[in-house]
Amino acid sequence: MSSNAALEIRRKSAVARGAAGKSVYVARAENAELWDVEGKRYIDMTVGIGVNNTGHRHPKVIAAVEAQLRDFTHTCFHVGPFEGYVRLCERLNAMVDTGAENRTLLVTTGAEAVENAVKIARAATGRYGVISFGGGFHGRTSMGMALTGKVAPYKRGFGPGPAGIFHAPFPNGYHGVSVDEALRGLDNVLHADIAPEEVAALLIEPVQGEGGFNVTPPEFLQALRKLADDHGIVLILDEVQAGMARTGRMLAVEHSGIKPDLVTMAKGLGGGFPIAAVTGRADIMDEPSGGGLGGTYAGNPLAVAAANAVLDVIADEGLMARASAIGATIRARLEKIAATNAGAGIGNIRGLGAMIAMELVSDRDSHAPDAGLATRIVAEAEKRGLLLLTCGTRYNVVRMLPPLTMPDAILSEALDILDQSVTAAVGSA
Ligand SMILES: Cc1ncc(COP(=O)(O)O)c(C=O)c1O
Numbered sequence: 001m002s003s004n005a006a007l008e009i010r011r012k013s014a015v016a017r018g019a020a021g022k023s024v025y026v027a028r029a030e031n032a033e034l035w036d037v038e039g040k041r042y043i044d045m046t047v048g049i050g051v052n053n054t055g056h057r058h059p060k061v062i063a064a065v066e067a068q069l070r071d072f073t074h075t076c077f078h079v080g081p082f083e084g085y086v087r088l089c090e091r092l093n094a095m096v097d098t099g100a101e102n103r104t105l106l107v108t109t110g111a112e113a114v115e116n117a118v119k120i121a122r123a124a125t126g127r128y129g130v131i132s133f134g135g136g137f138h139g140r141t142s143m144g145m146a147l148t149g150k151v152a153p154y155k156r157g158f159g160p161g162p163a164g165i166f167h168a169p170f171p172n173g174y175h176g177v178s179v180d181e182a183l184r185g186l187d188n189v190l191h192a193d194i195a196p197e198e199v200a201a202l203l204i205e206p207v208q209g210e211g212g213f214n215v216t217p218p219e220f221l222q223a224l225r226k227l228a229d230d231h232g233i234v235l236i237l238d239e240v241q242a243g244m245a246r247t248g249r250m251l252a253v254e255h256s257g258i259k260p261d262l263v264t265m266a267k268g269l270g271g272g273f274p275i276a277a278v279t280g281r282a283d284i285m286d287e288p289s290g291g292g293l294g295g296t297y298a299g300n301p302l303a304v305a306a307a308n309a310v311l312d313v314i315a316d317e318g319l320m321a322r323a324s325a326i327g328a329t330i331r332a333r334l335e336k337i338a339a340t341n342a343g344a345g346i347g348n349i350r351g352l353g354a355m356i357a358m359e360l361v362s363d364r365d366s367h368a369p370d371a372g373l374a375t376r377i378v379a380e381a382e383k384r385g386l387l388l389l390t391c392g393t394r395y396n397v398v399r400m401l402p403p404l405t406m407p408d409a410i411l412s413e414a415l416d417i418l419d420q421s422v423t424a425a426v427g428s429a
Contacts, residue, residue, distance in 0.1 A: 002037050024382065029056035032406040034387065042387045043414045045400045049389065050209065050241045050355075053268035053323075054313045055405035061271040064309035065302050077106070077299045078291070084304045088277075091311055092265070095250055096279040099259040103285035105278045106299030110240035110266035111139025113276035114203070116293060117262045118143060120278065121201035121234035124287040128163075129199040131189060133170040133182075135211030135393050136204065138238055147203060150211055150393050166193045170208065171220045174348050174359065175367060179220045186227070196231035201262075206252035209241030212392035213350060213357035213399050218256035225258040234284055236262045240276070241355070244268030245314045245404055248324035248353030255352060271310040275303035319404040323353040326402055326411060330356050333415040342423040345373045357399040359392065369394035376425035377418075386417040 007025045025037045032055060034044045047053065054061060068084070077085055089104035096102055105120075107113050118130055130147065132138065138147040140154065146161030148154050149170070155161075169185035171177055190196050202224050208214040228235040237260040242252035246268060253260055262280030269275055278285070314320065331349060338346040338358070347361030360373040374396045378388045391399045402411065 004036060004038060007037065022382075022387070024387065031055035031057070032403050032410045040385065042382075042385050043410055043417070044387045045402050045414060046387045046389045047401055047403050048272065049267070050246065050401045051267045051270070052272050053244050053246055053319065053404050054271045054310050054317075055403040056272065058271055058309070058313055058405065060313050061273075061306050061309045064305040065273065068302050068305035071301075073302055074297070074300060076296055078294055082301060082304075084301060084308060085299045088299075088304050088308050088311075089279075091308070092277055092279045095311075096263050097254070097259055098261060098279075098281045101282040102279055103282045105285065105293050106304065107276045107278070107295060108274050108297050108300070108303075109139070109276055110238075110264065111141040111144035112295070112298075113240065113264035113266055113278050114138045114147065114236075114238060115141060115143045117236045117238075117264050117278045117280075118147075118201060118203070119293070120262065120280070120285060120288055121236060123292070124284040125200045125232065125234060127198050127200040129166060129194040130164060130201045130203055131166045131168055131186070131194075131199060132203045133168055133205075135170045135172070135208050135214060136238070137208070137210035137241075138203065139240075148210075154210075170211070170214065171217055172214055173217070174214075174350075179217050179223070182220060183223055196227075196233065199231065199233045201234040201236050202228055203236045203238060205238045205240075205242060206256065207242040207247060207352050207355055209355075209399075210391050212359065212394075212397040213355060215350060215352055216256070218258075221253070221256040221258050228261070234261045236260065236264065236280075238264050240264055240266045242352070244310070245319045245323050246353060246355050246401070247351075248320055248327065250314070250320065252352060252355075269307050269310060270303050271306050271313070273300075273303040273306035275300065275307050314404075317405065320353075323404045326404065326406060327351065327353040327356050329411060330354070330400055330402070330415065333419070334358050337419055337422050340423075342426045345370055345426060346422070351400075354400075354402055354404055357391065357397045360396045360398065369396035371395040373425055373429070374398050376428055377421050380421035380424040380428070381417055384417045384421060386414050386421065388418075 093102035132147040134149040136149045146165040171182035266276035337343040348359040360370040362370040
């Protein structure tokens, strides 16, 4: 058995510095719990950044993958198509409400789904421009990076990226950007940077993940829908982090009442296996010609088997309702903590369903970010056996992404640890 410290030394001399992160080396994981190589137990409120919505190693997901392992593991869909891929596409087509007939493309990562959604929108419109939003995150590939609205660590030093990408302000009420102001900013982009008739797509997260768990106001999404309709622009909703029951609905866009043209999904879709999808209107999705989309590993059979099982588990175990219930419990406890002296640094509590976060500030009036406090809370929680992550363009948001299968007793234990961690972090300033 190795120690975390020993592995950290090996990592420093073997692994590229850019692939940075936590130093808890995982030995095994089960549902909401995870054990490190030293035998220490953690409650996992990160689930691999919003991936294991159905918990680590859900028995039905594991059984489906084991069954698939016995049949075949890889064919490449272009060479050896198989029923599971087609079935998953049928199910996603039925799940996503675009108001039209749908088609689906399976790929491997969230960034790849976003890249493909942009390619498809460009092919369908014959236009080049894409407008995304400040604070948005869309992946670490060149196109994903260009679309992302968060400089460090995702863009700084990595060059200009592909052309044709424009950023508009995100409506962030807590930081003084109203929906009207954000819409004026977008209108300015359409007058200062690119004409609407050259815009292929508007791309937005229904809830910003890396950007700080900022919920996109429904009226903003409704305005984007109208703008897209008025100018023949494709509206793409990036559901990579917010999708798959996380917010209490299958897709977070459902809270807004609008119908997207395309959606990107990944993370929670595979229950721990790498798979992503673009689902959307058939008239748009079918524009690229045969062979223009796909990839060697796109829609890998093991990941497809996992995803079909994940969809069953979400339905069978009522995980959308469970996400809402877990979110309400976390929110109530955070509000209680915020009302104490130790909680004075909690400036804002926000989220949708079980995608919930607190923003840490040094001053509740000016909302000045306190990234140090966020970092200390995560560190104190880790000492006590709770895994959390930060996010936000100013790194001052602590986010919670519990598995939707988390038992009540473990949730309550996690919230007790969180409470103690906020007190300890404030005390250690
Ligand atoms: C909203 C969103 N889009 C895209 C991505 C990129 O996904 P991946 O890391 O699988 O490429 C992420 C990852 O965090 C994300 O949160």
